[in-house]
Amino acid sequence: xxxxxxxxxxxxxxxxxxxxxxxxxxxxxxxxxxxxxxxxxxxxxxxxxxxxxxxxxxxxxxxxxxxxxxxxxxxxxxxxxxxxxxxxxxxxxxxxxxxxxxxxxxxxxxxxxxxxxxxxxxxxxxxxxxxxxxxxxxx
Amino acid sequence: xxxxxxxxxxxxxxxxxxxxxxxxxxxxxxxxxxxxxxxxxxxxxxxxxxxxxxxxxxxxxxxxxxxxxxxxxxxxxxxxxxxxxxxxxxxxxxxxxxxxxxxxxxxxxxxxxxxxxxxxxxxxxxxxxxxxxxxxxxxxxxxxxxxxxxxxxxxxxxxxxxxxxxxxxxxxx
Numbered sequence: 001x002x003x004x005x006x007x008x009x010x011x012x013x014x015x016x017x018x019x020x021x022x023x024x025x026x027x028x029x030x031x032x033x034x035x036x037x038x039x040x041x042x043x044x045x046x047x048x049x050x051x052x053x054x055x056x057x058x059x060x061x062x063x064x065x066x067x068x069x070x071x072x073x074x075x076x077x078x079x080x081x082x083x084x085x086x087x088x089x090x091x092x093x094x095x096x097x098x099x100x101x102x103x104x105x106x107x108x109x110x111x112x113x114x115x116x117x118x119x120x121x122x123x124x125x126x127x128x129x130x131x132x133x134x135x136x137x138x139x
Numbered sequence: 140x141x142x143x144x145x146x147x148x149x150x151x152x153x154x155x156x157x158x159x160x161x162x163x164x165x166x167x168x169x170x171x172x173x174x175x176x177x178x179x180x181x182x183x184x185x186x187x188x189x190x191x192x193x194x195x196x197x198x199x200x201x202x203x204x205x206x207x208x209x210x211x212x213x214x215x216x217x218x219x220x221x222x223x224x225x226x227x228x229x230x231x232x233x234x235x236x237x238x239x240x241x242x243x244x245x246x247x248x249x250x251x252x253x254x255x256x257x258x259x260x261x262x263x264x265x266x267x268x269x270x271x272x273x274x275x276x277x278x279x280x281x282x283x284x285x286x287x288x289x290x291x292x293x294x295x296x297x298x299x300x301x302x303x304x305x306x307x308x309x310x311x312x
Binding site for chain 1: 169170171172173174175176177178179180181182183184185186239242243311312
């Protein structure tokens with residue numbers, strides 16, 4: 001039965017874990033990437049610390065069993081982490097499942113989201129934070 | 140005819156209400172939903188180490204050889220026939236480590252070093268430190284590391300002033 005004729009359950013999404021880039025030294029700058037699988041890597045002069053290793057964001061999508069849905073992540077240039085007046089951009093959002101998901105026979109699916117953080121040369125030290133939105137829609 | 144007109148009006152009203160519901164927007168659309176999430180990162184101060192005092196084994200007579208030991212607290216002892224002189228009791232090396240407040244770090248000591256006087260040399264090994272292996276920076280982001288070692292003195296080791304260098308490295312862990 002196509003969704004346009006009759007929707008059973010509303011689709012819903014909730015956030016269960018924040019996206020964390022962890023602890024690192026900025027050095028001469030570069031980037032920190034956390035993959036949807038939770039693998040953290042650094043490029044350029046960024047030095048990662050073993051403690052505070054970062055984690056992908058986790059969401060739970062629920063709705064009609066076996067229905068597919070589209071996942072919309074923030075575009076580049078839309079999300080920033082800030083600490084006082086200092087900021088770092090978050091781009092290249094990626095999810096698993098990527099772009100399209102399939103709710104299981106129980107009507108749920110977990111979605112992990114990773115991204116890449118741009119770190120400036122001698123980025124000022126501090127705890128940075130920000131937020132972003134994820135949209136899911138039956139398709 | 141009056142009846143037909145009323146029926147027609149009701150049908151029209153139902154259609155109009157349905158159209159308004161479809162246009163009402165995302166909040167009443169059961170086909171899409173969104174959720175927000177936080178994102179965090181912590182940029183920390185780089186770790187640094189600088190030497191503030193040399194490792195000194197002090198003055199001693201070699202005799203038929205042995206070792207001179209400086210422990211991480213700077214106390215000197217000897218083994219074998221070496222005769223220590225009170226004229227210079229030696230001292231542990233000292234390093235200042237700075238970085239992120241309360242961070243822990245690993246301390247790497249060399250396996251050995253050589254001190255020389257002209258063509259003569261002696262081996263320094265069994266380096267020890269305080270703290271040992273891992274340190275924790277204070278709330279102010281600093282800690283002092285003291286380093287000692289063992290000097291092997293040969294029988295009839297040639298007299299003279301022996302010098303050399305060694306490196307200590309630190310890394311956040």
